[in-house]
Amino acid sequence: MQVWFKYNWIVRDQWYEWCAQLPEEELVRERIGGMGSILKTLQHILDVEWSWIQQLREADFASEPVPWLATLAEVRELDRQYRSDIEPFILGWDDSMETRPMEDVASDGHVEQHAWGEVMRHVLAHEIHHIGQLSIWARELGLKPVSANLIGKGLIPIR
Numbered sequence: 001m002q003v004w005f006k007y008n009w010i011v012r013d014q015w016y017e018w019c020a021q022l023p024e025e026e027l028v029r030e031r032i033g034g035m036g037s038i039l040k041t042l043q044h045i046l047d048v049e050w051s052w053i054q055q056l057r058e059a060d061f062a063s064e065p066v067p068w069l070a071t072l073a074e075v076r077e078l079d080r081q082y083r084s085d086i087e088p089f090i091l092g093w094d095d096s097m098e099t100r101p102m103e104d105v106a107s108d109g110h111v112e113q114h115a116w117g118e119v120m121r122h123v124l125a126h127e128i129h130h131i132g133q134l135s136i137w138a139r140e141l142g143l144k145p146v147s148a149n150l151i152g153k154g155l156i157p158i159r
Contacts, residue, residue: 022038034133034134056100056107059103141157
């Protein structure tokens with residue numbers, strides 16, 4: 001589990017560096033897909049990661065909407081705050097946590113149960129999905145996207 005979160009964080013940091021080459025107006029320009037802009041999509045990734053993990057950590061957690069941030073620097077700062085908050089939980093993950101139940105109240109009010117491992121994998125897949133959208137937008141801008149390759153990132157040491 002930790003390898004995939006570390007992978008997502010590395011790739012996300014690389015996207016922040018990639019975004020730094022663009023003018024701010026390009027980051028907030030409305031686009032088709034994702035959350036509508038590069039900046040909103042990056043913030044959405046953070047919000048979903050943090051909110052789901054908060055629900056695992058605190059059974060009665062109620063997510064409050066965060067206003068859309070206006071700059072890349074603000075999104076990076078939010079990422080720094082959220083990541084420092086959830087990193088100990090992720091790095092402390094062990095197999096005994098996989099099947100713990102989490103109750104989730106759906107938008108229509110009914111309660112669903114999910115295994116913690118299912119929630120964690122949803123968070124991982126969610127980010128990978130949106131990173132794909134960023135890659136499409138990069139190509140539309142005529143720019144090379146950040147590599148999605150897990151190989152070569154040094155995440156699993158050879159013994």
